[in-house]
Amino acid sequence: MIKVSIIGSGNVAQHLIAAFEESDDIEIVQVFARDKNSVGTLIEKERIVSDFNLLEDADLYILAISDKAIASVSKHLSFKNKLVAHTSGSIAINDLDAKNRKAVFYPLQTFSKHKAIDFNGIPICLESENAEDFQLLERVAKTIKGKVFAINSEQRKAVHVSAVFVNNFVNHMYEIGNDICDEYQIPFEILKPLIRETAEKVMVLSPSEAQTGPAKRKDATTIEAHLKMLQNPVQHQLYQLLTQSIQAHE
Amino acid sequence: MIKVSIIGSGNVAQHLIAAFEESDDIEIVQVFARDKNSVGTLIEKERIVSDFNLLEDADLYILAISDKAIASVSKHLSFKNKLVAHTSGSIAINDLDAKNRKAVFYPLQTFSKHKAIDFNGIPICLESENAEDFQLLERVAKTIKGKVFAINSEQRKAVHVSAVFVNNFVNHMYEIGNDICDEYQIPFEILKPLIRETAEKVMVLSPSEAQTGPAKRKDATTIEAHLKMLQNPVQHQLYQLLTQSIQAHE
Numbered sequence: 319m320i321k322v323s324i325i326g327s328g329n330v331a332q333h334l335i336a337a338f339e340e341s342d343d344i345e346i347v348q349v350f351a352r353d354k355n356s357v358g359t360l361i362e363k364e365r366i367v368s369d370f371n372l373l374e375d376a377d378l379y380i381l382a383i384s385d386k387a388i389a390s391v392s393k394h395l396s397f398k399n400k401l402v403a404h405t406s407g408s409i410a411i412n413d414l415d416a417k418n419r420k421a422v423f424y425p426l427q428t429f430s431k432h433k434a435i436d437f438n439g440i441p442i443c444l445e446s447e448n449a450e451d452f453q454l455l456e457r458v459a460k461t462i463k464g465k466v467f468a469i470n471s472e473q474r475k476a477v478h479v480s481a482v483f484v485n486n487f488v489n490h491m492y493e494i495g496n497d498i499c500d501e502y503q504i505p506f507e508i509l510k511p512l513i514r515e516t517a518e519k520v521m522v523l524s525p526s527e528a529q530t531g532p533a534k535r536k537d538a539t540t541i542e543a544h545l546k547m548l549q550n551p552v553q554h555q556l557y558q559l560l561t562q563s564i565q566a567h568e
Numbered sequence: 569m570i571k572v573s574i575i576g577s578g579n580v581a582q583h584l585i586a587a588f589e590e591s592d593d594i595e596i597v598q599v600f601a602r603d604k605n606s607v608g609t610l611i612e613k614e615r616i617v618s619d620f621n622l623l624e625d626a627d628l629y630i631l632a633i634s635d636k637a638i639a640s641v642s643k644h645l646s647f648k649n650k651l652v653a654h655t656s657g658s659i660a661i662n663d664l665d666a667k668n669r670k671a672v673f674y675p676l677q678t679f680s681k682h683k684a685i686d687f688n689g690i691p692i693c694l695e696s697e698n699a700e701d702f703q704l705l706e707r708v709a710k711t712i713k714g715k716v717f718a719i720n721s722e723q724r725k726a727v728h729v730s731a732v733f734v735n736n737f738v739n740h741m742y743e744i745g746n747d748i749c750d751e752y753q754i755p756f757e758i759l760k761p762l763i764r765e766t767a768e769k770v771m772v773l774s775p776s777e778a779q780t781g782p783a784k785r786k787d788a789t790t791i792e793a794h795l796k797m798l799q800n801p802v803q804h805q806l807y808q809l810l811t812q813s814i815q816a817h818e
Contacts, residue, residue, distance in 0.1 A: 441758045476752035479794045480745040484759050485766045486781030487810045488741045493775035495730040502726035508691045516735045517767035525743035531736030544729045552813045560737045563802045
């Protein structure tokens with residue numbers, strides 16, 4: 319049994335609590351939450367604390383908190399020489415206070431309150447100061463069926479930027495597609511099979527092999543017609559820049 | 569039995585031939601292909617012609633050819649008063665020659681030579697000059713299990729622009745994610761579950777509900793760190809413009 323305590327009560331904390339509670343190999347010792355109600359449906363009240371001094375002994379403390387709170391919370395922990403991991407894509411391992419053994423446990427997925435997440439196959443980027451701690455993190459990741467990647471702090475920042483492109487920016491493309499459909503009384507529904515197939519295609523082809531469309535085939539007539547149609551200045555500018563970027567790409 | 573002839577031998581033509589050949593309700597009368605070998609594995613040589621004058625009687629002629637060839641090929645057809653549909657997202661119905669009954673049969677999907685397409689559930693945008701022809705197009709679409717949408721020429725252009733955003737531009741975001749991963753020796757594999765989940769999320773949530781990330785939550789620290797990291801000027805500019813566009817979106 320690996321003893322884990324979770325500090326935090328947001329999206330990531332909640333998904334981790336739910337996953338760990340289902341695992342036979344992990345015991346959640348405690349959850350630290352300022353508002354006990356935030357995680358009250360996931361774990362018994364007796365195991366929720368709101369005072370750092372009440373945190374008991376555990377093999378691993380996971381700080382599933384906002385980026386800006388990581389350094390200061392890690393300083394406020396009252397214990398020493400324990401394994402403490404944060405879950406952020408952007409924060410370096412060395413932002414954690416040196417009194418404990420520093421680590422990172424960064425699950426690369428998009429978490430929403432309204433949609434359940436299965437960790438099965440989800441990449442978990444791990445980083446630690448020593449090999450023994452890495453092995454423990456690896457065991458924890460594997461009990462929830464995550465896929466382990468050894469990723470250092472510089473690489474993790476790159477993973478995070480890439481994630482912004484393939485998640486946030488991709489979703490914004492969906493948002494623009496939705497806006498254009500609305501404008502012409504077309505149901506967004508019509509785009510869904512294409513959205514799904516576009517994602518599925520890069521499971522088997524590289525993105526460069528999968529690239530098609532007027533920009534790629536340098537079809538100036540269609541590009542001109544599309545630009546003429548896009549009256550919204552931001553949409554117009556995005557269409558132009560993305561077309562240029564596709565054409566500049568080898 | 570609906571008698572259909574297909575004019576063209578590219579990606580869309582090939583996928584339609586394969587789907588129609590599997591349907592019990594459609595008889596492919598002929599395929600017009602300049603190079604008989606291009607479709608020789610899909611249909612017997614006897615049914616392939618390379619001369620418009622050899623096209624026999626059919627209920628529907630589908631022009632699955634490049635946008636720029638549609639007007640001229642529709643002029644060169646030697647018959648009259650037949651139902652002739654093109655398959656393009658960008659070309660208006662009236663670009664077809666008036667000697668035949670004009671129509672559009674536009675399947676909204678991304679077709680690749682290297683990946684088989686199942687038309688099951690795929691939106692097919694139909695347009696015709698009269699209701700009877702629409703019914704025939706609808707029957708044809710339904711025999712290959714397509715999902716029918718009545719879309720006029722102006723709407724179809726909007727669908728096509730939307731498709732450029734949710735397919736071509738989305739795929740380019742994957743391409744940039746891949747480039748960044750390569751630069752930092754991270755396997756592209758790591759992004760795949762996120763790519764898939766990002767698409768799946770908008771099957772159940774609207775894109776606006778699904779939007780997350782540093783731009784959405786106005787996290788200036790992370791945005792600055794990402795921009796500092798993106799040395800590639802095009803990536804840098806895209807990150808900035810897409811961030812602004814997300815923040816300007818209600």
